[in-house]
Amino acid sequence: MRERKWAATSAAEFTDEGAMRRPEGFRQWVFVGTTVTPNEMNKGKAEFPEFHHVYMDRAGFAHYKRTGTFRDGTVMIKELAGVASKQASSGAGYFPGGLQGLFASVKSRRQHPEAPGNWGFYGFGLAPPYEKTAEVEPVKNCVACHQAAAAQDLVFTQHYPVLKAIRAAAGGGESR
Amino acid sequence: MRERKWAATSAAEFTDEGAMRRPEGFRQWVFVGTTVTPNEMNKGKAEFPEFHHVYMDRAGFAHYKRTGTFRDGTVMIKELAGVASKQASSGAGYFPGGLQGLFASVKSRRQHPEAPGNWGFYGFGLAPPYEKTAEVEPVKNCVACHQAAAAQDLVFTQHYPVLKAIRAAAGGGESR
Numbered sequence A, B: 001m002r003e004r005k006w007a008a009t010s011a012a013e014f015t016d017e018g019a020m021r022r023p024e025g026f027r028q029w030v031f032v033g034t035t036v037t038p039n040e041m042n043k044g045k046a047e048f049p050e051f052h053h054v055y056m057d058r059a060g061f062a063h064y065k066r067t068g069t070f071r072d073g074t075v076m077i078k079e080l081a082g083v084a085s086k087q088a089s090s091g092a093g094y095f096p097g098g099l100q101g102l103f104a105s106v107k108s109r110r111q112h113p114e115a116p117g118n119w120g121f122y123g124f125g126l127a128p129p130y131e132k133t134a135e136v137e138p139v140k141n142c143v144a145c146h147q148a149a150a151a152q153d154l155v156f157t158q159h160y161p162v163l164k165a166i167r168a169a170a171g172g173g174e175s176r
Helices: A002-009 A058-067 A139-149 A161-170 B002-009 B058-067 B139-149 B161-170
Strands: A030-036 A051-056 A075-088 A091-107 A119-123 B030-036 B051-056 B075-088 B091-107 B119-123
Touching: A030 A058, A030 A161, A030 B030, A030 B051, A051 A058, A051 B030, A058 A161, A091 B161, A119 A139, A161 B091, B030 B058, B030 B161, B051 B058, B058 B161, B119 B139
Parallel strands: none
Antiparallel strands: A030 A051, A030 B091, A051 A075, A075 A091, A091 A119, A091 B030, B030 B051, B051 B075, B075 B091, B091 B119
């Protein structure tokens, strides 16, 4: 019964063989932060080039806002965009070009019972509209960095101002 | 009658004196792109420091997705975040810290009948949770740059990959 409820409320869908289906409408999910690793600052080739737009599914976000934790079923999205220019009327910096990569992580006891934090990591390729399904990545490909460096439950919350603001609000600080 | 409909569907609210009320829940609106103008790349002080998170109200976004244009009543949000670090496990780059500024623009024939494109610009200050209301900025403060450099209807769509993807999809290119 719990499994059925999970399936009804998680934004993640899987094939019978365990591949993740590409989430629909994730660009209308909740944005939590952008980091940028320009190629030119990484010897010409960033590992994940270059802007990282990070989203969270709406129900997972609502749960995080209420509890400060990632519920079973949470989906995080990282979509990449290239750097198109370094100068605009607002000053010097980095300005994005086209979208160029889609990655997801899903916290699921059912799908990843043995994985750290029950997180599974998926890559849908670099060319929009991206692949329709993705196989779960071998643990060694993603988990090591997320375990070693992510601030909370394998999620890089330290880089997501929107989630930081929620924690600050819970502590009586900044809020919205 | 049209005015009443507008008031019922726009995400923008105004006091009787014409000040804009701080939008609620804008962090759950539709994210369209981030630019970053680090202080260190701008002689120590960017005009808008440093990350710019840009959002669009949900009804305005839905209209843009359908038509490729900004409807009367559209609200754009720019929220700023500082640069907290330049190195992470994903590589060298710019990584955000706390939220530090809220700006809005509203396209409204009713509120800004004489303004270019009927856009009015508002600043809610630099310290979350920000000011409760904001007076419209004098035209000279914001409009000149937006008129001179923004790609579409005073909006810097050239920097917003999510809106670019919509236009590309309408032209038969990339989509989601």
